[in-house]
Amino acid sequence: MKVSTPKELTVRVKKINKIKTDIFLLSFDSVYISKNSSPGQFLHIKIIKTILRRPFSIHCVKGKTVFILFRIRGRGTQILSDYKKGDELNIIGPLGRGFCLNSKSGKNILLAGGLGVAPLVFLADRLKQTKPIAILGAKDKNDTICADEFRKRGCRVYIATEDGSKGRKGTAVDILKSLFNKFNKSDKINLYTCGPEGMFKGMKKAIGKNKNVNCQVSFEQFMGCGLGSCCGCTIETKNGYKKVCKDGPVFNMNDVL
Ligand SMILES: Cc1cc2nc3c(=O)[nH]c(=O)nc-3n(C[C@H](O)[C@H](O)[C@H](O)COP(=O)(O)OP(=O)(O)OC[C@H]3O[C@@H](n4cnc5c(N)ncnc54)[C@H](O)[C@@H]3O)c2cc1C
CATH class of the missing domain: 3.40.50.80 (Nucleotide-binding domain of ferredoxin-NADP reductase (FNR) module)
Known part of the structure; x- marks a missing residue:
């Protein structure tokens, strides 16, 4: 699996659609994220009025458009759901190690x-x-x-x-x-x-x-920096302590369960 250098980028909300009462699909254009992301990787998003960034998986990519799908859980996601087309979004990504594709057989x-x-x-x-x-x-x-x-x-x-x-x-x-x-x-x-x-x-x-x-x-885990520096998302695995943001969020089941 390819792991690209994460970049801090400012993008603009292209669309935000309410899918269900508390679930939203948000999209933005970014050539860098769309070209360099792989499934299972995530973005760390700065939401206004909150101190820590919030992690969201890359839901899918169409051309240069990147989608995230999120559910309102607390303050940050509530504020994010009120974002409108054209609003600025500061993101860091792509982050973490995603899924290894074992698709050749089976x-x-x-x-x-x-x-x-x-x-x-x-x-x-x-x-x-x-x-x-x-x-x-x-x-x-x-x-x-x-x-x-x-x-x-x-x-x-x-x-x-x-x-x-x-x-x-x-x-x-x-x-x-x-x-x-x-x-x-x-x-x-x-x-x-x-x-x-x-x-x-x-x-x-x-x-x-x-x-x-x-x-x-x-794996979902509370995260601080998302870059592997603060160790806030460390979990114990069969191969020692691992940071969900950097060594994960995707792990082999036998290592973590
Ligand atoms: C790698 C990764 C990818 C994620 N991808 C998505 C995604 O694609 N879509 C999506 O909707 N959410 C995703 N999440 C979860 C998302 O980050 C949280 O829902 C979000 O940070 C909540 O922020 P908030 O300010 O709304 O809630 P807060 O006010 O921070 O918390 C509200 C409540 O949610 C709980 N909570 C918050 N974050 C987490 C967490 N990480 N694990 C367990 N409980 C938590 C808190 O205990 C609290 O009860 C992901 C998390 C990780 C680590």
Whole structure:
């Protein structure tokens, strides 16, 4: 995976669309970010009236236009949701290590819990030729997002909702388990995931001792500088302490879970 030098850039909001009550799709033009980013990498965005920058995955790139998909969580994202076309946005990126693309052999499965879809749409673009499977888990039908985005990228999409209001009743991991049961034990599977920690735990259990599954997880962690200097996002891994912003946010599952 290529890791480009991050740059601090000032860009202008091109569009900001409300996708759901609390979810927004924001775009801006940047030739540098669009050319030098890879799936799983993120941007550190300075939002007015806040001190620390906030990290957001690169959702996808179309030409020179870069997209981020975000959910209102607290003060920063609330303020960001009020940005308008033409507003200035100071960003640093592309940051971090994204997904390693093991697409040459095996089945590619993208597993997203909730807003975990954010970095996986960009990945689906890169894996398009392999016709990946996308498994999307959400609380209910109002919480399911990006299914069409994955379909447009040639993915076979499976949806699970906790209340059964869309797709299968249950979790994304339940769907993963039933797919594992359908596949041959010898099938090589590349699993790319992003979502809440509870989902990761269930997923690890579902994989068990199957050595044919190579699983990468994109981790969310509170971040300070985003550049590897402050160590604020350090986590303990089987290979020692790692900084999520610099060594991640994508890790091999066996190193971190
Ligand atoms: C590498 C990376 C990529 C991310 N990509 C996206 C993305 O594409 N879209 C998106 O919507 N969000 C993404 N996030 C999460 C996003 O950064 C936070 O939602 C945002 O920083 C919240 O800022 P805020 O000021 O609105 O909330 P705050 O006021 O800072 O916090 C509000 C609440 O959210 C919780 N919270 C905030 N940040 C985190 C975090 N990182 N982990 C766990 N809990 C948190 C706090 O505990 C608090 O309860 C990503 C985080 C990381 C580390």
